[in-house]
Structure formats: structure tokens, C-alpha cells
Amino acid sequence: MASQLCPVGLICLCISLMAFVEVIWGQSVFQPSFIVTSGRSATSFLVGNVAGVTPVLNIEVPSNSTGMLPLPSCTGRSGQWQLLTGERAGNSSLKITVQLNQSLQLCGSNPNETNCCPESLCVVQSLRVTACRNNSVEATLLVQAEIYAETSTTGNVSENKTVIPNQVYQPLGSCPCNLQAGVCDVRCCCDQECTPSLIQLFGSYCYSGVFGGNVAPLFDQLCSVQTVNNAPDWFPFLCVQSSVDNSPFLGLFYQGATINPIESPSFQTPSLVEPIVPNGYTQGSPILTENNQYFTIPQQSMIGQCVRDAPVAFLQNFKSSCVAPLTACNISPSACLNPLELSLMIINGQGGFINITVIEQLTTDLSDFVSDPNNAETLSPTQESLFPAASNSGDFSASEQNGLCENKSLSLNYTFFWKGNSLTNITVIHLIAKVCLDANAKLPLMLTQRFSAVFVNGDATAQSNSGNPGYQIGKPVIVGTMSGSVITRTTLNVWQPVGNGLCATAKTTPVLFGEDFTSGCILRLSLKGLSNCSQTRETVQKGLSSLISATIVAKTGNPVSTDLNEWVSISMALNISSTAADNLPGICTGIPANMNIQIITADVGVVQGVPQTGIRAVEVGFTSVTWKIQCGGANAAACVNDSIVQSFPVSTSVTFIKIPAQPLPSKSRFQLNYTEYDCDRNDVCWPQLAYPLTRYYTGESYSQSIAKGMILVLFFIVASVLGSPWNQIRQAWNNTTF
Numbered sequence: 001m002a003s004q005l006c007p008v009g010l011i012c013l014c015i016s017l018m019a020f021v022e023v024i025w026g027q028s029v030f031q032p033s034f035i036v037t038s039g040r041s042a043t044s045f046l047v048g049n050v051a052g053v054t055p056v057l058n059i060e061v062p063s064n065s066t067g068m069l070p071l072p073s074c075t076g077r078s079g080q081w082q083l084l085t086g087e088r089a090g091n092s093s094l095k096i097t098v099q100l101n102q103s104l105q106l107c108g109s110n111p112n113e114t115n116c117c118p119e120s121l122c123v124v125q126s127l128r129v130t131a132c133r134n135n136s137v138e139a140t141l142l143v144q145a146e147i148y149a150e151t152s153t154t155g156n157v158s159e160n161k162t163v164i165p166n167q168v169y170q171p172l173g174s175c176p177c178n179l180q181a182g183v184c185d186v187r188c189c190c191d192q193e194c195t196p197s198l199i200q201l202f203g204s205y206c207y208s209g210v211f212g213g214n215v216a217p218l219f220d221q222l223c224s225v226q227t228v229n230n231a232p233d234w235f236p237f238l239c240v241q242s243s244v245d246n247s248p249f250l251g252l253f254y255q256g257a258t259i260n261p262i263e264s265p266s267f268q269t270p271s272l273v274e275p276i277v278p279n280g281y282t283q284g285s286p287i288l289t290e291n292n293q294y295f296t297i298p299q300q301s302m303i304g305q306c307v308r309d310a311p312v313a314f315l316q317n318f319k320s321s322c323v324a325p326l327t328a329c330n331i332s333p334s335a336c337l338n339p340l341e342l343s344l345m346i347i348n349g350q351g352g353f354i355n356i357t358v359i360e361q362l363t364t365d366l367s368d369f370v371s372d373p374n375n376a377e378t379l380s381p382t383q384e385s386l387f388p389a390a391s392n393s394g395d396f397s398a399s400e401q402n403g404l405c406e407n408k409s410l411s412l413n414y415t416f417f418w419k420g421n422s423l424t425n426i427t428v429i430h431l432i433a434k435v436c437l438d439a440n441a442k443l444p445l446m447l448t449q450r451f452s453a454v455f456v457n458g459d460a461t462a463q464s465n466s467g468n469p470g471y472q473i474g475k476p477v478i479v480g481t482m483s484g485s486v487i488t489r490t491t492l493n494v495w496q497p498v499g500n501g502l503c504a505t506a507k508t509t510p511v512l513f514g515e516d517f518t519s520g521c522i523l524r525l526s527l528k529g530l531s532n533c534s535q536t537r538e539t540v541q542k543g544l545s546s547l548i549s550a551t552i553v554a555k556t557g558n559p560v561s562t563d564l565n566e567w568v569s570i571s572m573a574l575n576i577s578s579t580a581a582d583n584l585p586g587i588c589t590g591i592p593a594n595m596n597i598q599i600i601t602a603d604v605g606v607v608q609g610v611p612q613t614g615i616r617a618v619e620v621g622f623t624s625v626t627w628k629i630q631c632g633g634a635n636a637a638a639c640v641n642d643s644i645v646q647s648f649p650v651s652t653s654v655t656f657i658k659i660p661a662q663p664l665p666s667k668s669r670f671q672l673n674y675t676e677y678d679c680d681r682n683d684v685c686w687p688q689l690a691y692p693l694t695r696y697y698t699g700e701s702y703s704q705s706i707a708k709g710m711i712l713v714l715f716f717i718v719a720s721v722l723g724s725p726w727n728q729i730r731q732a733w734n735n736t737t738f
Contacts, residue, residue, distance in 0.1 A: 280421035467557020470612025473514035479550030520651035533588035586629035592622035
């Protein structure tokens with residue numbers, strides 16, 4: 001293998017410029033003109049006017065006095081190198097290859113061997129290929145060859161089984177501290193490379209125990225050392241019964257089984273075994289269809305690629321997306337699914353089958369699924385394109401496109417209902433839309449298909465909760481809307497910017513309980529966009545308010561949809577105002593650009609010693625700011641040209657505020673005067689000396705703490721009775737004569 005070497009970037013630039021000039025003048029040059037090779041061959045190309053050019057190979061030897069190579073000539077001397085010319089592309093290019101005709105095996109003991117390598121660095125030579133025209137040098141190629149001898153394993157590999165002994169009695173390394181081969185390791189007395197004179201230098205500092213290659217001494221916890229050392233009186237109750245041959249460092253590494261030596265590792269893909277029909281699903285096991293095949297949903301791999309045939313694991317939720325060019329259905333069938341392809345029979349895990357229920361939904365908003373690379377950077381600065389809800393940029397209707405219109409599958413959202421170790425029902429929401437292909441577009445549209453799987457414990461009417469009964473941190477806040485006496489659940493969302501950070505392309509993410517969150521997006525407005533401040537305020541507040549479509553919020557993590565006492569109303573403060581400053585061009589005051597969501601929480605009870613947290617109230621407010629077109633200095637044109645847009649931030653924030661459920665009791669005079677006994681104001685808390693037996697301990701129920709504490713007290717009494725005091729009393733009693 002040959003690689004081009006340019007030690008200095010300036011030299012490479014000069015060589016390239018010279019080669020370009022020579023090609024312009026009609027001469028031929030080598031590309032590349034300098035090669036460092038560590039293999040048998042090196043290849044270059046003679047470009048330019050190659051008609052009548054003859055390549056000549058020379059092995060050059062530097063001068064002993066100057067160290068310089070001789071001048072190039074048209075007389076050849078190749079030795080064991082061979083010059084090969086490849087295919088010629090007319091009179092403009094010729095492939096030149098130099099190849100070594102010598103064995104790279106190391107020479108053996110026979111001194112008459114010639115076609116071999118006497119040393120590991122086999123070839124160190126400088127080669128020069130000259131392009132001669134009419135016996136004059138026109139171009140040169142310099143090849144620096146540094147080739148090492150080949151190392152290969154010789155001999156036959158035995159097929160006999162190798163017996164590995166029990167590692168408790170014979171470790172894999174007889175001298176673990178011997179880390180360097182052929183060198184004496186300091187303080188390693190078992191190293192065979194250490195001479196007696198060297199061992200005398202560190203003989204008294206050798207590594208002890210297993211790491212020094214010696215047998216580890218018996219450790220004090222063994223029951224067999226009771227008679228050797230002065231063991232305490234409690235030793236028989238707490239010593240360890242273990243063989244003296246065992247080592248706490250080595251342990252039992254291998255059971256003495258046999259293995260077969262393998263000549264080389266195998267990188268072949270293992271053959272997939274036939275799926276086994278489950279007798280009850282377990283967490284992580286694949287879900288199977290009626291044909292005993294894996295039920296698959298497209299998912300993303302660890303490196304981000306989309307795997308179309310990825311099995312679905314039981315009780316493992318996921319979300320994924322696949323991006324591909326938008327093509328016709330006959331070219332990409334996966335983008336055009338019908339209900340019959342989705343309605344499969346799935347093994348429920350109890351010997352039966354369940355059918356997937358397909359729910360089709362139509363949409364005309366393609367902003368989250370279809371992107372146009374031909375117009376990806378443009379954004380209309382009109383009021384209608386500020387937010388995704390009001391944007392029509394993703395509506396690729398038949399009137400806007402000239403091409404084939406087909407129904408495309410945008411998303412598949414699966415819901416698996418389970419109970420015990422079986423599936424009870426499966427539903428999928430199939431979102432489809434009519435998308436038209438533009439035959440005149442330079443780049444095809446990009447289709448982003450989204451997939452998700454959610455496992456819900458219960459029947460098809462059950463809904464996922466966020467706690468039992470109190471909210472769990474990290475679970476979504478449960479909100480809903482009232483329709484008569486029926487409560488429909490929905491989500492409380494905030495901005496999640498993606499891509500370019502614009503509000504027109506921003507996504508939303510649900511509010512998670514106990515996690516404060518701040519996010520935002522960018523609006524692009526021009527002087528014309530700020531000409532009507534009232535409309536701008538209304539549009540901004542309408543876009544932010546669209547994130548909160550709910551009117552009530554659940555107090556606990558498992559609310560009942562029919563009980564209104566478990567829900568509380570969401571209060572929203574609107575502040576659209578008009579000021580006199582609206583008459584100034586390019587300035588709008590009172591823009592509600594910041595939406596603040598404050599969620600008031602409190603402890604609502606205790607379950608098995610664990611406090612339960614609920615929601616008391618939710619307040620949504622807006623903070624007003626002033627937006628002004630910046631047209632000073634270099635941005636003077638922004639105050640004159642309506643087509644120049646500028647960025648204005650819009651933000652959302654979520655804040656959780658915890659309040660006490662009941663007012664704190666007033667402190668007693670003892671707590672005020674003797675502050676050293678106050679656990680909240682001192683590091684040492686004497687009232688909590690027996691912490692596991694007090695009400696402050698909430699790791700388990702109070703009854704279990706008392707029971708375990710009594711058992712611990714019993715152990716102390718038994719230890720004291722069987723210990724030294726009882727032995728002294730017994731000896732005194734036996735020695736006393738009456």
C-alpha cells in the first residue's frame with residue numbers, strides 16, 4: 001500500500017502549482033511525484049502529454065560525501081524492482097506501478113539463502129522513475145521504500161483439547177507481578193529474569209501475597225486461625241468457614257472444563273434461531289405473530305439508523321422516527337400502508353390470539369412530517385407563519401404541487417394493553433395524509449415517519465397514570481378538558497425547539513412533575529410585522545396559549561375521570577393591552593412573549609411512611625416585553641426595507657412551588673432556649689439517637705422498625721451473656737467455696 005507524504009504544506013502547494021504549469025505547457029508530470037511506501041508496490045499517474053514518453057526505473061544510492069541523490073538520467077537499473085505500465089487514457093494519462101519481486105520472509109539458518117530478508121527491516125531503498133522523451137528527462141517520480149519482513153505463524157495447530165486446571169490451586173499466572181517480558185521487574189522476586197544480584201537490591205521489599213507470586217497468608221476471619229491468634233470471645237459466632245487453599249484474591253475462576261482451540265476468530269453473522277412460542281410474556285421478551293414470527297415496528301439503532309424490521313419487546317416503551325426521500329408508493333411501499341397490512345394476529349401469551357385494532361386519522365398539517373429541502377431556509381414573515389398551529393408551510397396540496405398525489409403513512413402509535421404476563425388488547429392510530437410529489441423540484445421532499453409503542457396496564461379503556469396516589473417525579477402532569485360531565489385527558493405542553501429554533505418549526509414536550517423547565521423559540525419579524533402591534537400581541541399570546549388546551553388539572557397521579565373533586569381549575573391571566581407607544585414605527589410594547597406556568601404542590605398524605613405529593617393549583621401568567629426593530633449602524637436598512645427580518649425570542653417556563661399542607665407547629669420554650677437539642681439547627685441530634693426506632697425514619701413501616709430493633713436488642717443481650725462478663729461470673733462462682 002502506498003501513501004503520499006507532504007512534510008510541509010507549502011512544499012505540497014508548490015509542487016501542485018508546478019505540476020499545473022507543466023500541464024498547461026504541454027509537458028507530462030507525475031501525480032503524485034513523491035511516495036513513501038511500506039508495501040510491495042507503489043502507483044502513480046503520468047499526466048499531460050504522454051505521447052512518445054518512455055518511463056525508466058532506477059535504484060538510487062545517496063552520495064557518501066554529500067548525502068544527495070544523483071541527477072536523474074534515462075539509463076535504468078532496477079534490481080529486484082519491476083516497472084509496470086498500466087492502461088493508457090489516450091495521450092493524456094499513463095498509469096505507472098513499481099513492484100518488488102522479492103520474498104519478505106526472514107532468512108533461516110542457511111547462509112546461502114538469497115531471496116529472503118536478513119533483518120526485520122527488509123528493504124530501505126530510494127527509487128526514481130524518470131519520464132524520458134528523446135533521451136531527455138521530462139518528469140521524475142521519487143519513491144521511498146521502507147518495507148518490513150512478514151511475520152506469520154508457522155506450524156500445525158493441534159486439535160487436542162486443552163485442560164485448564166482449577167485456578168484455586170494453580171493460578172493462570174505463576175508470577176502476577178511479572179509485567180515485562182525479558183526485563184527484571186523491580187520488587188518482583190518471582191520474576192525469572194531477575195538475577196540473584198538484582199534480587200539482593202530489593203529482596204527485603206518484594207511484593208507479598210498473591211501479587212508477588214507467593215501464597216497469601218491466612219486472613220484473620222478464618223475459623224481455623226482461632227487457635228493460632230488471640231481471638232476474642234465472640235469469634236466462634238462471626239468467623240468464616242473456608243478452605244485454606246482458597247484465596248480471597250484468586251477465587252474459583254474456572255471449573256476445570258475443556259475447550260477447543262480456534263485457529264482464527266469468526267466474523268460471520270450468527271444464524272437466527274426460530275422464535276419460541278411464549279408461555280406467558282416476560283419483560284424484554286419479543287412479541288410474536290400468529291405465524292411465530294417477530295412482531296416488528298421500525299426503530300432506531302444505536303448508531304441512529306432506521307431498522308425497519310426491529311422486534312418489539314414486551315413492556316418496553318419507545319419512540320422512533322425514520323427519514324427518507326418522498327417517493328411513489330410503488331418505489332417505497334413502506335410509506336403507503338393499508339389497514340390490512342397493520343391488522344395482524346398477535347399471540348397473547350396465554351395460548352390465544354388478539355387482533356390489532358387500526359384507527360385511521362386524516363390530517364392536512366404536514367409541518368412535522370414533510371420538509372422541502374429546496375425551500376428549507378425561507379420563512380414568510382407574515383403573522384400566519386409565526387407558530388406551527390397557524391402555519392400552512394407544510395400543506396402540500398394538489399393546487400401547489402405538480403405531480404402524483406398519494407396517501408402517505410405519517411405515524412403509527414401503538415398502545416399495548418397488558419395484564420399479568422399476557423396481552424389483552426392492541427390498538428394503533430394510523431395517521432395518514434395526501435401528499436403530492438413535485439416532479440420539477442431539484443431535490444425530493446423528505447418524509448419523516450414517526451413510530452411509538454406504549455404499554456398500558458389494564459384494559460382498552462384504561463389510561464396511564466403518573467403516581468399512586470401522589471405524583472411521581474418525572475411523570476407527566478395530568479390535565480384535562482370538561483365536556484359536560486365528561487373529562488377528557490390531554491397534555492400540558494411547553495416549547496421544545498429543534499433544527500433552526502424557529503417557532504414555526506418548534507415541537508412541544510409535556511410538562512413533567514417536579515422538574516422546572518425553561519425553553520423558547522425565535523420569531524422572525526420585519527418592519528411590516530410590527531406595524532400592527534395589537535395583532536402582534538394577539539398572535540403571540542394565541543400561539544403561547546395553544547400550548548395549554550386544558551382547563552383542569554388532576555390533584556393526584558391516579559385521578560378518577562368521573563370525580564370532579566379530584567380535579568382543580570387552571571387559572572390563566574390574560575394581559576393584552578394597547579399603549580400610546582404603538583404609534584411609533586418598528587416598536588411594540590406590552591408583547592406577552594414570556595409565558596410562566598406556576599404549579600403549587602404540597603404533601604397530601606403518607607403511604608407506608610412515604611410522603612405523597614399532589615397539586616394544589618396551577619397558575620398561568622404572561623410577562624410583557626418591548627420589541628423594537630434594531631436599525632442603527634450597519635442595520636439602517638431594516639427600518640426602511642420591509643423584507644428584512646429580525647429575531648425576537650418567545651419563552652415558556654415551568655416552576656414547581658411546594659408549600660406546607662398544614663402550618664408548622666409553634667416552637668416550645670424548651671426549643672427556643674435549648675437550641676443544642678434542636679435537630680433542625682444542629683448537626684448532632686440527641687433526640688434521634690435511636691433513629692431507626694423513631695418516627696423520623698421513613699424507609700419502612702414503623703412496626704417493622706420496632707420489630708427489627710427488638711431483634712437487635714436481643715442480639716446484644718445474648719452477646720453480653722455469652723461474652724466476657726458472664727465467663728468471669730461463672731469462673732468466680734466455680735472458684736468460690738461455701
